[in-house]
Amino acid sequence: xxxxxxxxxxxxxxxxxxxxxxxxxxxxxxxxxxxxxxxxxxxxxxxxxxxxxxxxxxxxxxxxxxxxxxxxxxxxxxxxxxxxxxxxxxxxxxxxxxxxxxxxxxxxxxxxxxxxxxxxxxxxxxxxxxxxxxxxxxxxxxxxxxxxxxxxxxxxxxxxxxxxxxxxxxxxxxxxxxxxxxxxxxxxxxxxxxxxxxxxxxxxxxxxxxxxxxxxxxxxxxxxxxxxxxxxxxxxxxxxxxxxxxxxxxxxxxxxxxxxxxxxxxxxxxxxxxxxxxxxxxxxxxxxxxxxxxxxxxxxxxxxxxxxxxxxxxxxxxxxxxxxxxxxxxxxxxxxxxxxxxxxxxxxxxxxxxxxxxxxxxxxxxxxxxxxxxxxxxxxxxxxxxxxxxxxxxxxxxxxxxxxxxxxxxxxxxxxxxxxxxxxxxxxxxxxxxxxxxxxxxxxxxxxxxxxxxxxxxxxxxxxxxxxxxxxxxxxxxxxxxxxxxxxxxxxxxxxxxxxxxxxxxxxxxxxxxxxxxxxxxxxxxx
Numbered sequence: 001x002x003x004x005x006x007x008x009x010x011x012x013x014x015x016x017x018x019x020x021x022x023x024x025x026x027x028x029x030x031x032x033x034x035x036x037x038x039x040x041x042x043x044x045x046x047x048x049x050x051x052x053x054x055x056x057x058x059x060x061x062x063x064x065x066x067x068x069x070x071x072x073x074x075x076x077x078x079x080x081x082x083x084x085x086x087x088x089x090x091x092x093x094x095x096x097x098x099x100x101x102x103x104x105x106x107x108x109x110x111x112x113x114x115x116x117x118x119x120x121x122x123x124x125x126x127x128x129x130x131x132x133x134x135x136x137x138x139x140x141x142x143x144x145x146x147x148x149x150x151x152x153x154x155x156x157x158x159x160x161x162x163x164x165x166x167x168x169x170x171x172x173x174x175x176x177x178x179x180x181x182x183x184x185x186x187x188x189x190x191x192x193x194x195x196x197x198x199x200x201x202x203x204x205x206x207x208x209x210x211x212x213x214x215x216x217x218x219x220x221x222x223x224x225x226x227x228x229x230x231x232x233x234x235x236x237x238x239x240x241x242x243x244x245x246x247x248x249x250x251x252x253x254x255x256x257x258x259x260x261x262x263x264x265x266x267x268x269x270x271x272x273x274x275x276x277x278x279x280x281x282x283x284x285x286x287x288x289x290x291x292x293x294x295x296x297x298x299x300x301x302x303x304x305x306x307x308x309x310x311x312x313x314x315x316x317x318x319x320x321x322x323x324x325x326x327x328x329x330x331x332x333x334x335x336x337x338x339x340x341x342x343x344x345x346x347x348x349x350x351x352x353x354x355x356x357x358x359x360x361x362x363x364x365x366x367x368x369x370x371x372x373x374x375x376x377x378x379x380x381x382x383x384x385x386x387x388x389x390x391x392x393x394x395x396x397x398x399x400x401x402x403x404x405x406x407x408x409x410x411x412x413x414x415x416x417x418x419x420x421x422x423x424x425x426x427x428x429x430x431x432x433x434x435x436x437x438x439x440x441x442x443x444x445x446x447x448x449x450x451x452x453x454x455x456x457x458x459x460x461x462x463x464x465x466x467x468x469x470x471x472x473x474x475x476x477x478x479x480x481x482x483x484x485x486x487x488x489x490x491x492x493x494x495x496x497x498x499x500x501x502x503x504x505x506x507x508x509x510x511x512x513x514x515x516x517x518x519x520x521x522x523x524x525x526x527x
Contacts, residue, residue, distance in 0.1 A: 029423040031376040039397070039414040040080045040087045046400045047099065049387040051461035052143035053109045053505035053521045056081045057389070057397065062099030065385055065407050067120035070097060079146055082391055092148055096137035102163035102210075103463050104171050104470050106140075107503035109523070111463060112151065112192060114138040114173050115158030134159035134177045134186065138197070152196050158186055160209035160228055164470055166191075167219040167499025168526075172200060172245075175207035185209070189256070203245060203256035210466050211240075212274040215473075216286050216310060217497035221245040224290050224308070225265065226272035228466055241265055242308070242315070261315045265308070269293025271328035273467055277367045278338045278457075278474040284497055286310045289320070289365065291342060292327040301326040301347065307370075320370050325361055329467055331388040333396055334474045336457060336509040336516035337421050340365040341375070343398055344382035344467075358383050358401075362417070380415050389462035389469070392507055392519045394422055421515050428453060428510050428517045431485075436523045439501065440493030442480045447510060447517075450482050454513055456489040458506040458522070475501050491524065 046059030060077035063069040074093040080086070101116040119133035134157030139148045157179025164172050171192040178186050189203040208227035216222055225242045242261040247254050272293020279286060287309045294301050303322040308315050327345030335341050343362040358381025364373045378398065382388070386401035396417040403409040432446035447453065460473040477489040487510065491501055503526050507519035 027423070028376070028418070029420050031374070032417055032419045032423070033376050034378050034415055034417050036379065036413055036415050038085055039416045040085070041414065042078055042087070042399065042412045043089055044076055044078070045385060045402070045410040045412065046078065046387060047385045048101065048103060048113075048465040049389055049397075049399060050103065050105075050111050050141075050463040051389050051391070052079075052111075053461065053523075054143045055083060055392050055521070056143070057391075058111065058141060058143075059399065060098065061385075061400075062097040062101070062116060064099060064410070065402060067407070070117070070120055073097075075099075077148075082393065088146070090146065094139065094148060095150065096135045096139075098135070098137075098139060100132075100160050100466075101135070102158070102161040102173060102176070102470065103465070104163040104165045105461065105463055105504050106165070106171070107169040109143055109505050111141040111143075112138065112163065112171055113141065114151070114154055114163055114192070115161040115176050117159060118157055118179055132159045132177055133157060134161075134179050136179055138192070154197050155190055155199065156186055156188065160466070161186075162211050162213050162468070162470060164213045164215060164221060165502055165504070166221070167215060167502045169503050172203075172213075172221065173197070174213060175209055175211050177209070200256050203258070205240075205258055207240060210468060212272075212468050213470075214274070214276045214288055215499065215502065216244075217279065217284060217494075217500045219247065219499045222288065222308075224274040224288055225268040226274045226290055226293055226468075227268075228271065240268070244315075261308070261317075265315070265317050268296050269302070270296060270299065271330075271467055273327075273330045273332040273342065275332045275334060275340055275469075276473060277340070278334065278476060279500060280338075280476040281478045281492070284475075284494070284500060287367070289332075289340065289367070291332055291340075291365075292323060292330055292345065294328040301328040301345065303327070305365075321372055323363055323372055324374055325359055325363065327359060329384050329386075330359075331382070331386070331398075331464070331467055333388050333390050333462070333469075334459060334472055335390065335396075335419055335421075336394055336459065336511060336519075337419075337514045338367060338457075338474065338476075340367065341396060341417070341419065343378060343388055343396075343417075344386055344401075346381070346383055357381070375420075376417070378415055378417075380411060380413060382411070385466070386411070387464045389464055390459065390507075392521070394419065394509075394516050394518065424515055427515055428512045430508070430510060430517050430520050433508055433520050433522060436525050437491055438525050438527050439491045440527070442488050442490040444486050444488050445508070445510060446486055448485060449510075449512060450485055450487040452512040453479070453482070453487045453510045455511040456487065457509050457511065458491070458501060458524070459509065459519070460504065460506050473501070475506075
C-alpha cells in the first residue's frame with residue numbers, strides 16, 4: 001500500500017495566486033501571501049499583543065508612546081476575534097499606564113502584566129532632561145471576562161522589564177528603569193507567586209532593558225545578549241555577557257545564581273530577535289537562534305545570526321547562515337511546521353526617529369537545514385512598537401508600529417500572512433482532543449486523517465512586545481500509536497528536562513507532511 005493521504009476532504013484556501021505570481025514570480029505555495037483583507041484595524045497602536053486561550057487576540061499599549069495621552073485615561077485596550085473578525089474596544093480605567101510593561105501567561109491562562117510608565121521623558125532639543133520613570137503596578141487580564149484586575153505591587157518601578165514564566169508557573173520580573181531619580185536600571189530581580197512579589201535572592205544583576213530571556217527544559221533561564229536599545233551606553237565598556245540563571249538548593253532554602261556562558265560569549269545585539277528553536281524528540285536538545293539586531297558600537301543593523309546549543313551542561317556557540325537582509329526591530333514567530341518566520345525591521349541607524357526605511361521583505365529559517373528562504377513581502381512596514389504573532393489557524397498577524405519611529409505616527413492597520421503550507425493542499429483536521437494533558441500520560445486525538453499524521457506539536461500562545469515574545473515555545477510530541485480515526489501522542493516525562501512544557505495553555509496542531517491542522521487549545525497541567 002502507498003503512503004496514506006488526506007484526499008480531497010477540504011478545498012484549497014482561496015488565496016490570490018495570480019497577484020502573488022505577478023508580485024514575486026513564484027507561487028504562494030513557495031512564499032505565502034499577505035493581505036489586509038479581513039485584518040483588523042485598531043483604534044490605538046497595539047504595542048503589546050497576546051494570543052488568549054479563547055482564540056482571541058488582546059492588543060494594548062497604555063498611553064501608546066504619546067506623552068500627550070499620558071493623563072488622558074482610560075487608555076483603551078482591544079480584543080479581536082479572528083473567528084468572527086470582530087474587534088471589541090474596551091475603555092476600562094486602570095490606575096497606572098501599562099505602556100512598556102512586561103507580561104507573561106500564568107498556568108490558568110491569565111496574562112500577568114507588570115511595570116509600565118510612571119512618567120515620560122522630558123526632551124529639550126536633543127537633550128533628555130529626565131528619563132522615563134518605571135511603574136510599580138501589576139495587572140491581571142482574564143480572557144473569560146476580558147477585564148483587567150489590579151495585582152500586587154512590584155517592590156520597585158520597572159520600565160521595559162522582561163517577564164518570563166518559570167517551569168513551575170512562577171514569573172520572574174527582570175530589569176527596567178526605576179521609578180524615581182536617577183531613573184536608572186533596576187538591578188534587583190523579583191519573582192511572582194500567587195498574590196505576591198518577592199525578591200529573587202541571589203539573582204540581582206545589572207541588565208539592559210527588555211533583555212531576551214528563554215526558559216530551558218531543565219528549568220534554568222538563559223539570557224542571549226539581545227535587548228532593547230534605550231540607554232545602552234552604560235553597557236558599552238564591558239556589556240553584559242550571555243548567562244544562565246539557575247535556582248539552586250542551599251541548605252534548606254533555594255537561591256538563584258547567575259552562571260556566565262561557557263565559554264564566555266559577548267555576542268550582544270541592540271533590538272535583535274531571539275527564539276528558542278523547536279524542541280524535538282528523541283533528545284529535545286535546546287537551541288536558541290539570535291537573529292540580526294544592530295552592532296553595539298556602530299548601531300548599524302546586521303544580517304548575522306548566531307546559534308547556541310545546550311548539551312551536557314555546556315553552551316556551544318556558532319555562526320549560522322546570515323539573513324538576506326540586515327534587520328533591527330524585527331520579529332520572529334515559530335510556525336507549526338517548525339520554521340522561524342521573520343518580518344519587520346528597517347535599514348539605517350537604530351533608535352526612535354532614526355533614518356532608514358522599513359523592510360517589507362520577510363524571511364523563513366528552517367532549523368533542520370539551517371537555511372533562509374525569502375518569503376512574500378508585506379505591503380505595510382513594521383517599525384518600532386510593532387508586534388507579530390501566530391494565530392490558531394496557522395496564519396500570522398502583524399500589527400502596530402510607529403511610522404518612522406516617531407511618536408503619534410501610528411500604523412493602525414494590521415496585515416495577515418498565509419504561510420506556504422496553507423497553499424499545499426487540504427489540511428488535516430482535529431475532531432476531538434482532551435482539554436487537559438499531563439507529562440507521561442498518552443492521550444488520543446480524534447481525526448479522520450489519523451493515518452496520514454506525521455507530527456503532533458504544542459505551541460505556547462505568544463505574548464509579545466518590542467521585538468520579543470516572552471512565552472513562545474514549540475514542542476513536538478512522540479506519536480505512540482494510531483488506529484482508524486485516532487492518533488495517540490504523549491508529552492514525555494524526562495528527569496533531565498522536567499520543564500519541557502511549563503504548565504499553561506498551548507495550541508495543539510497535527511501535521512501531515514508539513515501541512516498543519518487548525519489548532520485546538522489544551523492545557524498542560526502538573527501531575
